[in-house]
Amino acid sequence: MLDEYTALPERRPLLLTLGDPAGIGTEVAARVLAATERWPRPLVLVGTGWALEAGARAAGVSLPGIPRIAAAEAAADPISLLELDIDIPGFRFGSVSPACGELAVRSVEIAARACLAGTAAGMVTCPIHKEAVHAAGYVGDIGHQEILARLCGATRTATMLMTTGLRVVHLSTHKSLIDAARYVTRANVLSRLRLTAETLQRWGLPRARIAVAALNPHGGEGGLLGREELDEIAPAVADACALGIRASGPWPADSVFNRAIGGEFDVVLALYHDQGHIAIKVHDFHASTTATLGLPFVRTSVDHGTAFDIAGRGVADPRSLQAAIRAANTLVDGRLAAL
Numbered sequence: 001m002l003d004e005y006t007a008l009p010e011r012r013p014l015l016l017t018l019g020d021p022a023g024i025g026t027e028v029a030a031r032v033l034a035a036t037e038r039w040p041r042p043l044v045l046v047g048t049g050w051a052l053e054a055g056a057r058a059a060g061v062s063l064p065g066i067p068r069i070a071a072a073e074a075a076a077d078p079i080s081l082l083e084l085d086i087d088i089p090g091f092r093f094g095s096v097s098p099a100c101g102e103l104a105v106r107s108v109e110i111a112a113r114a115c116l117a118g119t120a121a122g123m124v125t126c127p128i129h130k131e132a133v134h135a136a137g138y139v140g141d142i143g144h145q146e147i148l149a150r151l152c153g154a155t156r157t158a159t160m161l162m163t164t165g166l167r168v169v170h171l172s173t174h175k176s177l178i179d180a181a182r183y184v185t186r187a188n189v190l191s192r193l194r195l196t197a198e199t200l201q202r203w204g205l206p207r208a209r210i211a212v213a214a215l216n217p218h219g220g221e222g223g224l225l226g227r228e229e230l231d232e233i234a235p236a237v238a239d240a241c242a243l244g245i246r247a248s249g250p251w252p253a254d255s256v257f258n259r260a261i262g263g264e265f266d267v268v269l270a271l272y273h274d275q276g277h278i279a280i281k282v283h284d285f286h287a288s289t290t291a292t293l294g295l296p297f298v299r300t301s302v303d304h305g306t307a308f309d310i311a312g313r314g315v316a317d318p319r320s321l322q323a324a325i326r327a328a329n330t331l332v333d334g335r336l337a338a339l
Contacts, residue, residue, distance in 0.1 A: 022095050162291060189233055204335050
């Protein structure tokens with residue numbers, strides 16, 4: 001496969017963290033590496049060789065020769081491995097392990113610091129397991145977004161899910177449903193609209209048409225089914241429009257995503273985790289991917305978890321990781337409209 005990359009230009013690499021080795025991250029990575037897709041930048045894997053090889057065995061694929069390097073700036077091949085010297089005795093797929101959580105977080109930290117130092121163009125992440133991360137002692141880090149915000153000192157971050165024909169930014173993700181509803185305030189909605197508009201402009205989509213989903217059924221029915229639309233969301237949309245942001249809404253959530261798929265909007269602001277995730281995953285589960293807004297570099301990710309229930313069984317689908325790598329290359333080039 002490496003012979004396919006002889007014409008690659010000399011460019012800063014993308015870093016791919018392999019995630020929790022007990023999950024499906026190494027398996028989907030092995031499947032992607034065993035394919036012959038060309039990428040415009042070198043790809044540097046961050047993790048351990050033994051975990052990648054375990055994933056390849058589970059997938060039933062043969063890996064190409066992958067040179068080991070000590071730092072991202074040493075990437076001279078189309079694919080290389082920045083290897084962490086971490087062994088996990090008694091390793092098993094599908095098992096929560098503090099050692100696996102430690103390995104996963106350290107991989108993310110190494111990749112993020114390379115991006116911050118300017119030696120990498122951006123990063124792509126395979127899934128980590130929240131329980132394993134907590135068991136490793138990272139009690140303040142719920143997921144990738146929190147880890148990266150900590151490393152970057154970012155005070156505003158957001159998740160954007162993408163698949164062909166639909167983009168969704170989330171007002172909140174890792175909150176209980178009742179806490180997510182309380183988070184729907186004029187200030188929070190306006191802040192997210194500003195972050196969305198600023199980031200999409202940087203990624204090559206100026207003047208993005210942002211639709212804001214309603215929180216309550218039927219958009220609140222003029223206050224009969226809740227006042228958040230009247231008291232918080234609509235005023236935030238008006239504030240955003242006054243700043244020159246092309247925002248509209250709140251639109252009933254049962255129709256706004258279909259309208260976006262039809263081309264009426266460039267992105268939808270969903271107000272809580274499942275409101276946006278369900279729409280994306282019903283539309284195109286396997287090819288969806290995630291990007292993080294508010295970081296000083298591009299980070300994309302698969303749109304699935306560690307899937308401990310199928311880890312090691314050889315049935316994991318690599319399409320989300322393929323899409324995440326393509327998306328990272330596209331966003332680094334400022335060509336979001338091409339996705």
